Amino acid sequence: MAIKDSHTEQQIKEAAKRLFFKEGRFKATTQEIADAAGVNRTLVNYYFRSRDVLFDEVLKDAREAMTNRLKTSVGQEDIPFRVRIESFIDVVMEHSLTYPYMDIYIVSRMNDDFNHESDIIANIKKNEDLKMFLKMIEGEMNKGNIEKMEPVQFLLSLMSLLIYPVIIQPLFKKVLQVTDRQYQHLLKERKEIILKTLLK
Amino acid sequence: MAIKDSHTEQQIKEAAKRLFFKEGRFKATTQEIADAAGVNRTLVNYYFRSRDVLFDEVLKDAREAMTNRLKTSVGQEDIPFRVRIESFIDVVMEHSLTYPYMDIYIVSRMNDDFNHESDIIANIKKNEDLKMFLKMIEGEMNKGNIEKMEPVQFLLSLMSLLIYPVIIQPLFKKVLQVTDRQYQHLLKERKEIILKTLLK
DNA sequence: ATTGTGTTTAACAAAATTGTTAAACAAAGA
DNA sequence: TCTTTGTTTAACAATTTTGTTAAACACAAT
Numbered sequence: 001m002a003i004k005d006s007h008t009e010q011q012i013k014e015a016a017k018r019l020f021f022k023e024g025r026f027k028a029t030t031q032e033i034a035d036a037a038g039v040n041r042t043l044v045n046y047y048f049r050s051r052d053v054l055f056d057e058v059l060k061d062a063r064e065a066m067t068n069r070l071k072t073s074v075g076q077e078d079i080p081f082r083v084r085i086e087s088f089i090d091v092v093m094e095h096s097l098t099y100p101y102m103d104i105y106i107v108s109r110m111n112d113d114f115n116h117e118s119d120i121i122a123n124i125k126k127n128e129d130l131k132m133f134l135k136m137i138e139g140e141m142n143k144g145n146i147e148k149m150e151p152v153q154f155l156l157s158l159m160s161l162l163i164y165p166v167i168i169q170p171l172f173k174k175v176l177q178v179t180d181r182q183y184q185h186l187l188k189e190r191k192e193i194i195l196k197t198l199l200k
Numbered sequence: 201m202a203i204k205d206s207h208t209e210q211q212i213k214e215a216a217k218r219l220f221f222k223e224g225r226f227k228a229t230t231q232e233i234a235d236a237a238g239v240n241r242t243l244v245n246y247y248f249r250s251r252d253v254l255f256d257e258v259l260k261d262a263r264e265a266m267t268n269r270l271k272t273s274v275g276q277e278d279i280p281f282r283v284r285i286e287s288f289i290d291v292v293m294e295h296s297l298t299y300p301y302m303d304i305y306i307v308s309r310m311n312d313d314f315n316h317e318s319d320i321i322a323n324i325k326k327n328e329d330l331k332m333f334l335k336m337i338e339g340e341m342n343k344g345n346i347e348k349m350e351p352v353q354f355l356l357s358l359m360s361l362l363i364y365p366v367i368i369q370p371l372f373k374k375v376l377q378v379t380d381r382q383y384q385h386l387l388k389e390r391k392e393i394i395l396k397t398l399l400k
Numbered sequence: 401a402t403t404g405t406g407t408t409t410a411a412c413a414a415a416a417t418t419g420t421t422a423a424a425c426a427a428a429g430a
Numbered sequence: 431t432c433t434t435t436g437t438t439t440a441a442c443a444a445t446t447t448t449g450t451t452a453a454a455c456a457c458a459a460t
Contacts, residue, residue: 008408024308024311025311025312026311029447030447031447031448041448042408042409043407043409046408049449051447051448103368104304104367104368106371107367107369108224108308110370110371111223111225112225112226112227121374125375125377126375126377130375130376147397149389149393150386150389152376152378152386153389156365157361159364159368160363160364161360161361163364164356164359164360164363164364165360167307168303169307170310170311171306171310171324174321174325175326176330176352177325177326178352186350189353190353190356193349193353197397197398208438229416230418231416231417240439240440242439243439245418245419246438251417251418251419
């Protein structure tokens with residue numbers, strides 16, 4: 001076997017993640033993915049059985065990477081709440097800039113997939129880390145550090161403020177008539193704004 | 201000519217809006233649209249030349265409807281800022297609940313359409329109403345009613361808090377393990393939360 | 401050198417999707 | 431009634447997309 005090329009599978013995955021999650025090419029074909037990876041299209045079917053399986057695998061990968069990054073930074077013990085939130089913002093913001101369309105693509109696939117064929121999507125569920133995070137938020141509310149509300153609402157607001165400006169970027173650049181540079185600048189400023197907005 | 205059926209075109213449009221913007225079926229085929237409208241598929245091509253033209257027309261319709269609703273409520277003269285914002289929230293929230301995926305679908309189409317074939321998308325631009333709205337926000341910042349920042353950032357936050365929770369609904373219902381009823385309840389509560397969050 | 405294993409390719413088949421054409425149809429007006 | 435106009439349908443053609451198969455290939459181990 002050709003050891004040098006054992007990374008073909010990885011190249012295909014990378015290309016798929018790029019097209020699906022980064023460039024938001026929701027209907028990228030196997031041909032386009034193969035082209036982006038610089039390989040023969042048949043290899044997509046050789047390594048992954050179908051386009052859907054490929055999608056599910058890269059989705060699983062990307063979600064796991066995300067979860068791990070959150071665990072090792074936000075999940076640390078004995079750090080003050082504010083630092084934890086800052087950490088959360090950093091990780092999610094970076095992830096969101098790398099793969100802006102990941103979550104939206106999941107939603108899009110959920111909407112298409114009314115037969116519930118995807119195990120990966122079927123297995124998305126509340127995990128312990130999330131429960132802990134929500135508990136922590138609740139604690140801060142009781143301490144009076146955050147406005148009181150359902151902890152889930154705080155999480156919703158936080159995620160909204162972080163992710164929406166990134167996914168809506170192409171449209172807002174036109175609507176607001178700002179250049180790419182200007183918009184990137186706006187995004188960078190958002191961490192401080194989000195902190196001020198949510199942690200008064 | 202059959203007067204009774206002059207609404208066929210409208211039925212197709214309604215079905216398209218429903219599938220594209222409400223149900224988030226991004227890759228809905230002309231057949232699916234025709235089925236949803238209860239008409240023969242060929243009629244889609246008869247009334248609209250192609251799927252893309254149909255998309256552009258319903259997009260144009262939906263955006264115009266939205267703009268008009270904003271104009272007649274938010275755009276009124278001599279109303280206090282807070283009422284104006286409340287009005288904005290009401291209109292955008294209602295629109296977002298009716299057509300959650302509209303903006304995202306536009307973005308998705310912009311990402312696909314690197315040849316810039318769509319006039320409707322090409323013609324999206326900053327309008328006077330938006331400029332006025334941003335000016336008004338700036339004014340309130342100077343009066344000290346809102347945290348000072350780029351007015352555009354305020355708009356971004358406002359839109360994020362309003363729209364993201366709606367589009368991410370299918371995913372978050374799974375992640376948070378809440379029922380549809382519970383999530384709808386969360387969404388209803390958001391108006392107050394957004395007001396408290398942004399207009400301290 | 402040859403065998404075996406995993407990789408890559410081209411050729412093929414099947415299905416899905418789109419758009420066109422020509423004929424059938426329905427109703428209104430001459 | 432007959433003609434005209436606009437609507438609807440079925441049949442067709444073209445294209446795109448997917449997935450399979452079998453052969454070619456490369457390399458490692460024997």
